[in-house]
Amino acid sequence: MTKINFTGNIDNLKEKIEQTIATYELLGNQTSINFDEWFEGWENGFPEDIENRALGNYPATGEKAWRGDASKKPRWRQWSNTNGFIKGEYWRDRSAENESIPLSGTADKIIQHIHQLEYEGGGESASRSKSKHWPPLKGQPEIKLYFRGEKRAEAETSFRIMNKTDDPKIPLSLIEKSDLKTYARKIKEQFATPNLFVWQKGKEILSYQNRWQGFDGQWWLCRNETAGRALLTKILAVADLALDTSKIRMSQATDEAAAFPVNPPDITVLGEVVRQDVERPLVEVAFWRAEIKLAKLPKPIALVERGSVVYD
Structure with missing residues (x-):
């Protein structure tokens, strides 16, 4: 654990500590993940990863390729990115224009939430009933x-x-x-x-x-x-x-x-x-x-x- 020593009078110490905490929190929000690059892969079904997918449920090529229907690919509209804290709007199915959800957080948090939405929705081959698309309300503030x-x-x-x-x-x-x-x-x-x-x-x-x-x-x-x-x-x-x-x-x-x-x-x-x-x-x-x-x-x-x- 890194130790930081502060010197000075009470007012100077308070200011230095507050600045240090703010800097720590700012750096803590940063992540090595490039969200734009990740989403491009997610949107298109990660086409560069072909190995070991032909026999699975999410093939990159063929008649039933994952994300093969361009009209139903996910969509992301970014509102802002301030020091690694991202805000935007996510569509699980771009053809359903009125079914979007606002997301915010660091890149890894947003990716985690998108994965959860995909899992709860059941994938493209599953029934796309509204009950599977809708986010839960119970427990939300x-x-x-x-x-x-x-x-x-x-x-x-x-x-x-x-x-x-x-x-x-x-x-x-x-x-x-x-x-x-x-x-x-x-x-x-x-x-x-x-x-x-x-x-x-x-x-x-x-x-x-x-x-x-x-x-x-x-x-x-x-x-x-x-x-x-x-x-x-x-x-x-x-x-x-x-x-x-x-x-x-x-x-x-x-x-x-x-x-x-x-x-x-x-x-x-x-x-x-x-x-x-x-x-x-x-x-x-x-x-x-x-x-x-x-x-x-x-x-x-x-x-x-x-x-x-x-x-x-």
Whole structure:
């Protein structure tokens, strides 16, 4: 183990130690693997490695060559590479344009995750059902947003973070305190700056199915599509995700007045008159607080309260 000696007064020592730690962490993120070269081989089925493959399940040549169908090869779109920390978007099958997943980490971590996606997907000869393509949501960090309005009106919604984990067994970048600070800051920017965001709830339903982004058929009651999109767009912005309009669906009752009356009639239950609550009322609820739940921690962590960042 290398030992480093520091000399100087307290302030100088603190600065030198912080610089040394930062340098160590920077170098620790570097890897000898050239990700671009690896992915070129992965994309094309490693054609240079021919020996000992003819009798296996992944031949490099022939009628059933691995990656033989060019239209279904994997695809990678890199967003950035900062000091060896890579961010980008991965398609297991480039023909499935809407089925991508964001990945981040060092080259070896991303490669490990890509291998896991391929294994769970079952390979090109296996059935390409959605259940095998989709990433698991259970256990992924979950952010919950809470809203309040007049007359005790309340609402909440949640979404998953798909490129981070608190489980060291999962081949994703481990979530850090700095990530939580970033989420808290972005929630404040989107939902409490300059004023508290108001969710206009109503009788229509906007749904969004994009499991790769952490949404498994979530839906929201809204006044109209514009109001629903306003909420969804802000949620996606917290996770640095773009809205895929092809995944949006709107639904409404043919006769809203009959389906959801403003003054529902009383009903009789066990001989007693019971007053019914209004279903899908037109109500406005303002952002109140946000928290994140990690699979390996027993309690959620507060991020934002009443428009102020509390995790800092």
